[in-house]
Each structure stands twice: as C-alpha cells, then as structure tokens.
Amino acid sequence: MFLELDGHGPHYAQLARALKSAVLDGRLTTGARLPPTRELAHELELSRTTVLAAYEQLRAEGFIEGHTGSGSYVAALQTQPPLLSAQPMIDMPSRYAQRARLTRTPGIATKHRGLRYELQYGHSQINPALNGIWGRELARAAMYTPPQIADVQGLPALRKQICDYLACRRGVRISPEQILVVAGTQQAVTLTARVLLDEGDAVVLEEPHYFSMHQALVAHGSRICAVRTDRDGLICAELPQVSPHLVCVTPSHQFPTGAVLSLPRRLKLLRYAEKHQCWILEDDYDGEFRYDAHPLAALRSLDQGDRVIYVGTFSKVLFGTLRLAYMALPVALVEDFFNAKYLSDIASPGIEQAALAHFMEDGGFERHLRLARKELQVRREALIEGLHQYAGERVEIVGSPAGMHVVVWLRGYDHSRAEALIELARERGLGLYSMTPHYLNPPARPGLLLGYCGLSVTALREAMQLFGQCLDDMDAERA
Numbered sequence: 001m002f003l004e005l006d007g008h009g010p011h012y013a014q015l016a017r018a019l020k021s022a023v024l025d026g027r028l029t030t031g032a033r034l035p036p037t038r039e040l041a042h043e044l045e046l047s048r049t050t051v052l053a054a055y056e057q058l059r060a061e062g063f064i065e066g067h068t069g070s071g072s073y074v075a076a077l078q079t080q081p082p083l084l085s086a087q088p089m090i091d092m093p094s095r096y097a098q099r100a101r102l103t104r105t106p107g108i109a110t111k112h113r114g115l116r117y118e119l120q121y122g123h124s125q126i127n128p129a130l131n132g133i134w135g136r137e138l139a140r141a142a143m144y145t146p147p148q149i150a151d152v153q154g155l156p157a158l159r160k161q162i163c164d165y166l167a168c169r170r171g172v173r174i175s176p177e178q179i180l181v182v183a184g185t186q187q188a189v190t191l192t193a194r195v196l197l198d199e200g201d202a203v204v205l206e207e208p209h210y211f212s213m214h215q216a217l218v219a220h221g222s223r224i225c226a227v228r229t230d231r232d233g234l235i236c237a238e239l240p241q242v243s244p245h246l247v248c249v250t251p252s253h254q255f256p257t258g259a260v261l262s263l264p265r266r267l268k269l270l271r272y273a274e275k276h277q278c279w280i281l282e283d284d285y286d287g288e289f290r291y292d293a294h295p296l297a298a299l300r301s302l303d304q305g306d307r308v309i310y311v312g313t314f315s316k317v318l319f320g321t322l323r324l325a326y327m328a329l330p331v332a333l334v335e336d337f338f339n340a341k342y343l344s345d346i347a348s349p350g351i352e353q354a355a356l357a358h359f360m361e362d363g364g365f366e367r368h369l370r371l372a373r374k375e376l377q378v379r380r381e382a383l384i385e386g387l388h389q390y391a392g393e394r395v396e397i398v399g400s401p402a403g404m405h406v407v408v409w410l411r412g413y414d415h416s417r418a419e420a421l422i423e424l425a426r427e428r429g430l431g432l433y434s435m436t437p438h439y440l441n442p443p444a445r446p447g448l449l450l451g452y453c454g455l456s457v458t459a460l461r462e463a464m465q466l467f468g469q470c471l472d473d474m475d476a477e478r479a
C-alpha cells in the first residue's frame with residue numbers, strides 16, 4: 001500500500017494520519033484488512049512499536065477494529081463524516097482547514113457501544129436529580145431573560161457568581177470585569193490562540209496532555225513543544241530556553257496523569273513566564289473534586305505578574321452539553337479577548353447563563369457540588385479497592401485523589417499485549433482505554449485511563465473483577 005508520511009511530528013502520528021487519509025479518501029474501504037504491523041513496519045522502515053501506536057490511535061478514534069493477533073480492519077464508520085459524503089471536498093482549503101483535517105477525529109472518546117461496563121473518561125453526570133433541578137432553573141430563566149443578545153463578556157449576574165466562587169474555592173481574587181464567559185474550555189483555547197498566537201508561534205504543552213487542546217492549537221498553526229511531566233507535574237527544568245508564546249498547564253490535576261504541580265514548580269513556572277514574557281493558560285477542568293483535603297488553590301492565585309489566563313469549566317461539575325466555561329483574564333488581555341469572543345459568536349446564550357447564575361446564587365450549585373464530590377469519592381474508592389483486590393501488583397496506580405479518572409500502568413506488558421488486553425476486555429463487555437493517544441510520543445510502557453463517573457459502586461466492583469479475570473487469562477495464555 002502506498003502511504004506517504006508528511007514529516008510533521010512523531011512517526012506514529014504521521015502514520016496514523018496517512019492511514020486515516022487512506023480511509024477517508026476511500027483507498028481503504030470498510031472491512032479492509034490493514035497490513036500486519038510487522039510487515040508494515042518493515043515496508044516503511046519504522047519500528048513495530050510505532051506502527052502499533054498508530055493502529056492503537058486509529059482504534060481509539062473508531063477508524064479500525066480488531067486487534068494485532070487477529071488483524072485490524074477498517075471499521076464501518078457510524079456516521080457518514082463530511083469527508084465521505086457524496087460532495088467532493090473543496091480542493092483549495094485554507095491552511096487552517098488542512099491542518100484541522102489532519103488532526104480531525106470522530107472522537108478520541110469514541111465509545112465501544114453497548115458494553116456492560118464502560119470506563120470511558122468524560123462522563124459528567126453524577127447526580128441524576130440534577131436534570132430535574134436544571135429543567136426548573138431553565139424554565140424560570142426563560143420567563144425573565146430579555147430576548148436581546150446577552151453581554152459579550154457574559155451576564156453580569158453570572159460573572160459576579162463566578163468571582164465569588166473563585167475567591168472562595170480556588171483562592172483567586174479577580175474583578176467581574178476580568179471574567180469572560182465562553183462556550184467551554186475549547187472556545188477558551190481557540191480564543192487564546194487567536195489573541196496571542198500567530199502561525200508558527202511556539203506553545204508548550206504538557207506530555208501527556210488533553211487531546212482536544214492539542215488539536216485546536218495544531219489547527220491554529222502553533223508549533224507544539226511538548227515538555228515531560230512526572231509525579232510533581234510539569235518538569236519546569238525542561239522548559240525551552242527559547243521563549244515560547246504560551247505555556248498550557250493543568251496544575252491542580254495534571255491531565256491525564258493526575259499529578260499535582262508542586263509549589264516549587266508553580267513558583268518556577270511563574271518566574272519563567274515573567275522572564276520569558278510569555279503567557280500561561282491554566283486549565284482547571286476538575287479542581288473542585290479533591291478527596292483528600294480542601295481544594296488546592298489555583299496557580300492563578302499565586303500570579304503576581306498577571307500572566308496567568310485561568311480557565312474553569314462547568315462541563316465537569318455540571319454537564320458537558322451545557323458548553324459554558326469562563327476565563328479569568330489578565331488585565332492587559334481583557335479587551336482583546338472580548339473582541340475575539342464578539343467576532344467568534346457575539347455572546348454565550350443568555351437563558352443558560354441566567355439559569356446558572358440563579359442556581360449558584362441560590363446555593364443549589366454548592367449543594368450539588370457537595371453531593372457530587374461525596375459520590376465521586378465513593379466511586380473512586382470502589383475502583384481502587386477493586387484494582388487492589390483483582391489486579392494487585394500487576395498494575396501501578398498513579399495520580400492524586402482527585403477528579404473523575406484513575407491512571408494505571410500495566411506491569412509486564414508491552415504495547416501490543418496491552419492492546420490485546422483491551423480487546424479481550426471489550427469482547428467481555430468491559431470498556432478500557434489506553435493512555436497512548438494522550439501522548440505525542442508513545443510512553444515507554446502501556447497504561448490505561450479509567451473513568452469512574454459513569455458506573456455505580458456495584459458496577460465498578462464487578463468491572464474490576466472482570467478486569468482481574470482478563471489479566472488472569474492474559475497471564476495464562478502467556479504461561
């Protein structure tokens with residue numbers, strides 16, 4: 001098969017893109033068998049690990065099915081993506097469109113459909129009563145919200161609530177004039193790119209990192225500089241000597257490893273930003289959910305140079321479909337971000353903002369948070385107990401007691417065996433997800449990212465028992 005690698009980024013990502021293009025332009029059709037990894041590695045003069053990682057990424061994105069032992073096949077794409085429609089694609093796409101095509105994916109989070117135990121990261125509904133409460137808030141807000149488009153920076157009532165919440169929960173003191181309400185963290189990232197970055201400007205991302213943030217920055221034309229993380233978060237000593245324009249971090253709960261950025265490193269990072277005159281984007285996606293102590297103060301709370309752009313989201317604490325998040329902006333950036341928001345979508349929806357402002361003012365949000373935190377903690381404990389009981393020494397659990405997911409590294413596994421384990425679990429009704437797609441360069445050993453939001457305590461225990469059985473069977477097969 002003729003595959004041309006484009007020379008950008010790690011080899012496995014280049015290969016995944018080349019194969020994706022082959023699927024999308026019809027050279028590889030539904031059901032077609034992909035070449036065995038060893039054969040393709042030989043043909044392209046790549047290592048087999050590289051080919052395995054590319055196949056794993058395509059599998060996570062839903063492009064292929066099957067596993068290494070029995071072959072990988074092009075999947076029947078559930079929804080006809082635009083690229084496969086009868087309309088030919090425009091032949092002179094913008095540079096942005098071309099880059100976006102290359103990063104495009106039907107979702108790293110593509111679910112294995114119909115599984116009994118789904119450990120996919122990304123569920124955000126923990127409190128079933130919330131739907132009813134939210135419905136009432138929306139109905140109420142619809143009665144009194146003026147029909148005109150809301151303020152570009154967000155409803156004043158909501159911005160005030162956000163400021164109170166940030167001061168009380170995240171240690172951030174900021175004026176409502178510095179708050180911008182946006183359509184999710186994702187819009188915060190695209191606005192940041194528009195305001196701060198020209199094509200080719202360097203951006204530091206943690207390795208590993210949040211996939212969608214990486215995609216948005218690559219599509220914008222940013223030059224990504226991946227800096228490794230360890231158990232204390234971003235390794236600041238490895239920040240580039242040549243000044244980047246922006247450093248993106250998840251200091252309260254590194255995504256996905258779960259590390260907390262240590263205080264010395266927080267201070268180092270702030271000094272680095274001062275020295276290099278660059279900006280920091282703090283993605284505080286689930287900082288509310290800590291189970292060992294009080295929530296950690298945000299990096300922004302230590303920022304005396306006003307260089308941190310803080311982003312908080314309601315996607316995790318309420319639900320993802322709300323598409324509401326907020327930015328706490330440095331004074332120097334306020335006007336440019338307001339302009340960019342206006343040019344992007346004028347303003348966020350008024351009724352949802354009014355409902356949320358009332359929900360926060362009324363104390364409902366705090367009640368929901370308390371309940372959700374308690375419930376998540378119990379689920380986390382059930383998952384970890386299950387891992388200890390059924391997987392034992394065969395996995396290493398990492399990360400801090402926070403958030404909605406746990407990362408485990410598989411001991412004695414290589415990537416191809418890990419892939420076989422994921423496939424075996426899937427056949428038995430258990431959805432496991434690899435860590436590899438969250439890396440630019442595949443990690444030395446394979447790991448799993450286990451989301452525990454979507455399953456009850458009982459289901460989590462059963463899921464871990466099943467996981468243990470899969471590990472047993474993998475061991476038996478090897479013996």
Ligand SMILES: Cc1ncc(COP(=O)(O)O)c(C=O)c1O
Pocket residue numbers: 122183184185186187210250255283285313314315320324325
């Ligand atoms: C690291 C990280 N940041 C942010 C988000 C939330 O993104 P959004 O606010 O666009 O829903 C997520 C959700 O999965 C995430 O994992």
